């Protein structure tokens with residue numbers, strides 16, 4: 001049982017690594033092409049566990065399904081409000097800027113910041129040029 005679980009987890013991990021911030025349903029659809037016997041519940045459960053363990057990132061949205069990211073290191077995202085695509089910002093911000101924001105958050109809330117989840121929104125280059 002344990003072996004089967006980890007084999008499935010490996011497949012899910014490998015599939016996620018090839019995708020661009022997919023939802024659990026999108027990961028499932030991709031895996032199903034090669035492993036039709038896998039269940040949506042298995043994919044959901046494994047992605048949830050991996051996110052809880054900090055092996056992958058879970059990106060949550062108020063009005064849409066969670067998306068998953070194999071890069072578990074802190075990095076920030078921008079989503080296109082027209083096509084919905086999620087982009088990685090290609091570098092994190094200068095650490096002095098991040099510290100300034102952390103201090104501003106602590107000053108107004110008293111919370112000492114340990115990590116950040118930042119989501120920017122805008123219109124991507126493809127949508128702006130009408131190519132999307």
Ligand SMILES: [Zn+2]
Nearest residue numbers: 080083124127
């Ligand atoms: Zn777009």
Ligand SMILES: [Zn+2]
Nearest residue numbers: 069071077088
């Ligand atoms: Zn990302």
